[in-house]
Amino acid sequence: MPTTLAAHRFWTIEDPEERAAQRIQFLKNASTLGGLLIAAADTHGKPSLAYRTRHTVGHASDAVTHQAHAAADRVGDAAGSAVDCVTDAVEAALKQLR
Template sequence: MLVRRLARPLLASYFIYEGLNNVRTPKAHAEELAPFVEMAAKQTGVPNEPETIVRGVGGAQIAGAALLATGRVPRPAAALLASLIGPSTYVHEAFWAETDPARKAAKKSGFFRNAAILGGVILAAVDTEGKPSLRWRAAQGAEQSRRGARRAAKAARREAKLFATQTENKLT
C-alpha cells in the first residue's frame, strides 16, 4: 500500500540520522550515558565503555531503520527501534532534572518528539498490513476444524443409521 511505502521510510529516517550521529560522534551521547553505564557495569559486569555502547546502539538504529524503510521484517524492526528509543529518551531528554528554563524547554520538546516517534514505531510494530493476525487466523482455523468435525460426525451418524436400517430390512 502506498501509505506504508511512504510512512515507513519517513519514520526510519529519524533513526538513520540518529544512528549515524551515534556511530560518527559517540562522545556527545557517551557523556550523558556514562553514569548509567557505570551503574550497569557494577551490577552486571558489562564493560564500562559508554562510547562503545553508543556506537552499538547507533548500529542497531541504522540496521533496524534500514529494515523498516525497505519493508523487510518491518514489525520486528519497528519493535527493535521502539526498544531503543525509550531508554535513549530517558537518558537524553530528562527535562525533569533540568533547572535552566531554556534547557528544560528544549529537553521537554525533545521528550515529547521522541514520545510521538515511539507511538509511530509501536504502530508499525503491530501493523499487519490489513491481514488478520496470526492469533486470529489460528482461532478461525480451529473454529473451521470444529465445524468440519461436527459435520463429519453428523454425516457418520446418518450413514450408520442408514446402514443399520438397510441391514435390518435385508434380515426381515
C-alpha cells in the first residue's frame, strides 16, 4: 500500500486523462489489498483461531478439574484441599487468558 500511495498519486496530477489512469491503478491496487485481507480473515464458516484456542483451553481446564476431583475421590478427603487449590489455579489461569 505505501508503494501504491507513492506511485499512483492521482490527486496531484493536472491532466484529466492521466489522473483517471492513475486513479484506476490506485483503486485496483487498493481493491486487491482489500481482497487479500478478506481472504486472510475468511475461515470458511469455522470459528477464528483465537476462539478455537479459548475453547480448547476451556475444555482442557474442565478435564484437569474433572481428573483432580476423580483423584480426590479415590484418595479421600486428605486430597480434597489440594484439589481445591488446583481448581482455583486453573480458574485463575482462565481468567487471565480471557
